[in-house]
Amino acid sequence: MESIDRQVSIYMNGSEFGDPQIKEMMTQELRQRLIEAEAEGRPLRVYCGYDVTAPDIHLGHTITMRKLRQFQEFGHEVTFLIGTFTTLIGDPSDRDEARAEALKEDIERNAQTYAEQAFKILDREKTKVRYNYEWLSKLSFADVINMASYFTVQQFLIRDRLRNRYEKNDPIWLRELLYPLAQGYDAVSLQADVQLGATEQLFNLMAARRLQEVFGQKPQICITFPVLVGTDGVHRMSKSRGNYIGIAEPPDEIYGKTMSINDDLIMPYFELVTDVQEEELAEFRRQLENDTVNPMVLKKRLARELVTQFYDEKAATEAEENFARVVQKREVPDEIPEVRTSFKAQQLPTNSALIYQAGFASSSSAAFRLVMQGGVTIDGKKINDNSPAYTDGSIIKVGKRRYFRVVDADKTS
Amino acid sequence: MESIDRQVSIYMNGSEFGDPQIKEMMTQELRQRLIEAEAEGRPLRVYCGYDVTAPDIHLGHTITMRKLRQFQEFGHEVTFLIGTFTTLIGDPSDRDEARAEALKEDIERNAQTYAEQAFKILDREKTKVRYNYEWLSKLSFADVINMASYFTVQQFLIRDRLRNRYEKNDPIWLRELLYPLAQGYDAVSLQADVQLGATEQLFNLMAARRLQEVFGQKPQICITFPVLVGTDGVHRMSKSRGNYIGIAEPPDEIYGKTMSINDDLIMPYFELVTDVQEEELAEFRRQLENDTVNPMVLKKRLARELVTQFYDEKAATEAEENFARVVQKREVPDEIPEVRTSFKAQQLPTNSALIYQAGFASSSSAAFRLVMQGGVTIDGKKINDNSPAYTDGSIIKVGKRRYFRVVDADKTS
CATH class of the missing domain: 1.10.240.10 (Tyrosyl-Transfer RNA Synthetase)
Known part of the structure; x- marks a missing residue:
């Protein structure tokens, strides 16, 4: 039991539901499910799904992947689900058959590199890799209609983002209401105990619970995590925005x-x-x-x-x-002045002394003020005091556009 | 051209769109399509779909079937579409597999009798009978999502009945939003020029136009007709209400x-x-x-x-x-009094005279008043005057519950 409490604490750490009641409920259910599974002598079936709009797994994906690894470390069964089907249906733009076929090939290619990249974080030996095209492509119109019998339009439209769009009369496409069915059926197909996802996906994860009940399964525990903001500091990290850091990048x-x-x-x-x-x-x-x-x-x-x-x-x-x-190299002009100084001296010249020597300030004290006001950068780092922060070859930048290079006066060139 | 104008007038006769602009548009498109088809030397492809919730075709169905026959009479190609698939998905109640299978068998059996009954109105030689299970059962989840890309939730919720339910917060099931896709795909599959339907189905017929465009077809002309009220005078005619008249009934x-x-x-x-x-x-x-x-x-x-x-x-x-x-037989008690009178007389006794003779009035004039006030029925028909309206064996009903039988006094019994 001690181990279970510890597991619950680890798994829930960092989670964010946007609703304390749901968090409380999920925490309790998770604890309960761990107890049951232990009694049955089986691991939990845990998964997270990833769409493959780009060949790279980026930092944003790793939030949940690192969490999956934690489940692995306690011996649970982890599925790395690649959304080959959900990605295929993700792009609403008109498409002819040839382009659809090309997209399908792209997705399959990306999916392969995905699995390979995932093992930078997940344990290769303990990870099941699945593709949801396997089961979602087999669903018929009748299956979809059957699943659609268990959800009302209202349930969708009370969600913040959709409600706002509805009230502003921005088009909400019927297609958008079908995603939760697709994602929910993943959980059914995997007979999942736990699904991880992003906080903004909580509705879809909860919809999966409903479908599992419809199909006679115990509803999964949902654990959601914040979305990682991209390097632009504004939008969520994504390949298409170009604000991402890919984990397989050099x-x-x-x-x-x-x-x-x-x-x-x-x-x-x-x-x-x-x-x-x-x-x-x-x-x-x-x-x-x-x-x-x-x-x-x-x-x-x-x-x-x-x-x-x-x-x-x-x-x-x-x-x-x-x-x-x-x-x-990028910032500095090709030809810049050099200032020679000896590195053998007991005490090196101050930063401002070199600046004055370079002729970038009208006086020693003017040079000193430049340094103390933060107008000086050495090797890309802004300096705030005057103790020597350079080495042989250092580039000292003064103001926005003036540079000189420090050269060891003792070196034979 | 004269024939075309005459056709347009016949086909549109009795139609009801609930929107004069749509009627005007459809009338113009119909005329245009007839001109084009004539130029191409081909008939129009006309259809109407019928769900098979019961084995009987009833009077309500015949409104559009009679219209289909009119198209046949001008040489157009008529498809009697039986909604085997749409019927199957029509019942939202929870169903186990065994019951679903039984339902499917029911539908197939009903569909067969449907086609047979249809020929009481349609020309057997000129009618194609099709079942939409043939194409709708082949659609995949991806196909559904593709079709759902062309409709917004708002388009559904501005429809009167759905809007009212939405505003009252009555559940609107996601399933309900998928029907128009199913019905619309019928038109695509049949490459229809014209679809007939009930006025209340106009939205679905119009949705089919959109799908036909998506699939590169010319949008069909929709012609809709009022719904037939059932024998109860309140609800639309339907087998399940029991307020129907089946065309194959005795x-x-x-x-x-x-x-x-x-x-x-x-x-x-x-x-x-x-x-x-x-x-x-x-x-x-x-x-x-x-x-x-x-x-x-x-x-x-x-x-x-x-x-x-x-x-x-x-x-x-x-x-x-x-x-x-x-x-x-139904109304009259088994044992009722008889009043014997001769039919040989030049002038038969008045109705009131027989009533008085039967002892159902205290005087001749009281009997006369009963007749004139409409309280007397002879053989099921209310009488309003006193000239003899009976024959040998007639049942005369006085007030609500008193009866006597007229018997020829000259007959040997």
């Missing part, structure tokens, strides 16, 4: 994209898609709040965590080095 | 049920389901308005028309005779 891409996110996203990313422990996260939050850390430092840590997670530490270190180089 | 049943309708229904029945010409109908209307006809007389005419239509004149005459006999 380490440099993962690192670079992570470095590009807005500071607001640092903590949500740490919380939702890394293994960094809560104590450390609390410290990060404190530092950010009190402005005692350069957010860039935390972003680098985040980027390292992600690359390490999908590759390894070595790849993370390389990515970090490449990033510094590449970003500099 | 002549006595058709005759008797027609005699039982409310006077209000006489004219609608004449107009919608008989061949009686407009001039004569106008005369009937006048007579009813001015109370110059006993409605019973018109009802008998109506009953004769119907039996003749589905059988022949001889059957109609027999039914009339049987009706008089049976009705009397």
Whole structure:
């Protein structure tokens, strides 16, 4: 029983239902189901479904995938469901048969890479990979009508987003009301005990419960999680928006994209898609709040965590080095002045001294003010004090567009 | 062109759309389609669909069937569509598989008798009989979702009946929104030029137009007709209400049920389901308005028309005779008094004289008043004057429950 309480706590951690009553109900049902399954000597059947609109699994997907892995770690049976059918019907645009066929091939190809990528997170040996085309493509018109007998139009239209659209008289397509049936039938077909999903999908997950009852099954427990905002800081992460970080992208891409996110996203990313422990996260939050850390430092840590997670530490270190180089290369003009200084001195020149030496300030004190006001960047990092922060080869940026390079005066060139 | 204008006038006669603009549009499209088909040297493809919830085709069905026959008479290709699939999905109640199978068998059996009965009205040689199970059972979930992409929930909810239910928060089942797709796909499958139906089905017929366009066809012309009120005078005619007159019922049943309708229904029945010409109908209307006809007389005419239509004149005459006999038998107690009178006299006793003789009035004048006030019925017909209206064996009814039989005094018994 102790193990069960611990499991419940782990599985529900990070969940978000948007409704405390549903959360309470699901928590109780989950606990109950774990007790029953233990008594029956069987694992829970747990799944999450993923549509395949793009070849890449991105960070957004990993929120639930990491949760699936937690179930695996306790010995439960995990199905990684690939929505080959639901993806096929997802695009409402007019399509001729040739294009539909091409789309189907795309989906099948993407589905294959999906499964492969999933094993960056899930345990390959313990994961069932299924495709919902297998059962949904076999349903007939009569089956659909039968399922549609158990839902009212009102149930759909009281949902926030649909109600708003209905009230504004924005078209709500009949097609949209059929998705919950498709997704719900997945749960029936898998005889699921638990389904994971995004908070915004809660209605569909709950609809699946109703269908399971219709088909004589015990309704599944639904656990939902927040949606990950994309690197643009505005929309949910998705391939089509271009605001995503794919888990199979090269380490440099993962690192670079992570470095590009807005500071607001640092903590949500740490919380939702890394293994960094809560104590450390609390410290990060404190530092950010009190402005005692350069957010860039935390972003680098985040980027390292992600690359390490999908590759390894070595790849993370390389990515970090490449990033510094590449970003500099991108920003810095081809020909820039050099300032030579010796690195043998006991005490190196201050940052402002080099700036004055470069002729980018009219006086030493003007150079010092530039540094203290935050107008100076060394190797892509803004500096706030004057203690030497450069090395041989460092690029020092003053204001928006002026650069010089620090060169070791002792080096033979 | 003269023939085309005449056809349009005949086909549209009796139609009711509940919307003059749609009627105007359909009339124009019908005319245009007839011109095109003539130019192409082909007949129009015309159909009407019938669900098979009961083994009997009833008068209500014949409104559109008679119209189909008119198309046949001008050489068009008529399909009598039996809704084997749509009937199967029509019953929303929970059903186990065994019951569903039994229902399917019922439907198939009923469908067979349907086709046979249809030929009481349609030309057997010129009628195609089709069953929509043939194509609708082949549609997949993906097909349904594709069709559902072309309709919005709002289009459904602005329909009067659904809007009212929505506003009252009466459940509107998602299933109900799928019927128009099923019926619409019939038109696609038949590549229909014209579909007939009931006025209340206009939305579904129009939805079919949209689907035909989606599938690259020219949208059909829809022609709709009023619903026939059942013999109860309240609800639409249907087997399940028990207020129907089946066209394959025995002549006595058709005759008797027609005699039982409310006077209000006489004219609608004449107009919608008989061949009686407009001039004569106008005369009937006048007579009813001015109370110059006993409605019973018109009802008998109506009953004769119907039996003749589905059988022949001889059957109609027999039914009339049987009706008089049976009705009397039903109403009259087994043992009733007899009043003997001679039929050889030049002048027979008045009706009131016999009533007084029977002891059913305290005086000749009281008996006379009974007759003149309409309290006396002879052989089921109310009498309003005193000239002898009886024959040997006539049953004379006085008030609500008193009867006597007239017996020829000269007969040897």
